[in-house]
Amino acid sequence: MPAAKYHSIKQFLFNEIASGRWTEHQRVPSENELANQFKVSRMTARRALQELSDEGVLLRTKGLGSFVAPFKSQSSLVQVQNIETEIVQRGQKHTAELITLESRESDQEVSIALSLPIGSPVFFAALIHYQDGQPIQLEARYVNARLVPGFIDQDFKQVTxxxxxxxxxxxxxADHIVEAALADRQTLHYLKLNAPQACLQLTCRSWTALGVVSYTRLTHPGTQFRLSSQSAVN
Incomplete structure (x- = not known):
């Protein structure tokens, strides 16, 4: 029973945030308040709060409580350009292969990233980008279908x-998370890698004035791609 209650509390908290009823930096119910509301121990309530904090959904501050985490960062040292532009600027040829383009319902991860309720309509596109015939990027992108209804009808061999x-x-x-990731079997296949190796993976979210429009994971062979940034020194 405690496990079922813990999941119920976590889902309740998430739904309030994903639906927009609780906004950025808003205080959420305390361990005691949740324990009383769901008739469970403080330990069960604490587990739900702590896991959402570990997942980046909540911010917990000792002595103050738990708050809805910001949905976007304020700045980025890395600027990610259109992959086609980067390749052309290097004097090489860009081509793309569309793997998947379909409508889906958002799961918990995508809902949090796009600030949508679970089960919202989204579009999913997966592509391989080539540089002179060599795969250089695997793109997996979720798009808010309400904001960009025409996304599903595009020919992404002609435009990225x-x-x-x-x-x-x-x-x-936009915000970006850059990390090293070991290529799984599917990534090895799409990027034509002969053996497991570290890849450079960028997780990006993009905004318009109307809200979060896309959530994307870009994976590159670690030996064939690098990022650079430039900033002023005071």
Missing amino acids: PHEYLSKTLPLTE
């Missing part, structure tokens, strides 16, 4: 998703 979104709804802001 990034370029289409930029022209359709000018992107005003």
